[in-house]
Amino acid sequence: MQGSGPAPIIVSALFGRADQAWFDALRREHFPAERNQLDAHLTLFHHLPPSAEAELKQRLNAETRGVRAPWARAAGLMSLGRGVAIRVECPELVGIREALGEAFVGMLTPQDAGGWRPHVTVQNKVTPSVAKLLLNQLGREFAPKPVEIAGLATWWYRGGPWEPLSRHMFA
Helix, strand or coil, rough: CCCCCCEEEEEEEEEEEEHHHHHHHHHHCCHHHCCCCCCCCCEEEEECCCCHHHHHHHHHHHHHCCCCCCCEEEEEEEEEEEEEEEECCCCCHHHHHHHHHHCHHHCCHHHHCCCCCCCEECCCCCCCHHHHHHHHHHHCCCEEEEECCCEEEECCCCCCCEEEEEEECCC
């Protein structure tokens, strides 16, 4: 751990074990190794203030406790310009994010207040030509598939790998 106490909070979805392994393998293969500090992830919010911690945990518990895991799928590929991502469709996550966004509206950064494109980044921080090659390569073999959203998590962000804060699992 790099420290304790207040830091910005990240909110992400948690994948089931098999899907996490699949996304992680793609990320290990294609993400520049020197920049790959994290497992594959689907970020709902990039930066909530530490003052939101208690209410955020309460709201995430309410969204997940006794609730069946939402339907989701890896729907397609997405160009990030200098990288490639897998687009994730999950209407229930969109609803959860909208509700949280309304609850924390005055606390959102411009990035989090803007539109949300749910995705898992498998390559980033490369030249546009390298990214385009991977997009074409993956496009030849990619087929949409269901993915398991097992829960939601919060993390402290202190500049390096994320530090776990809380986990909220679907039923």
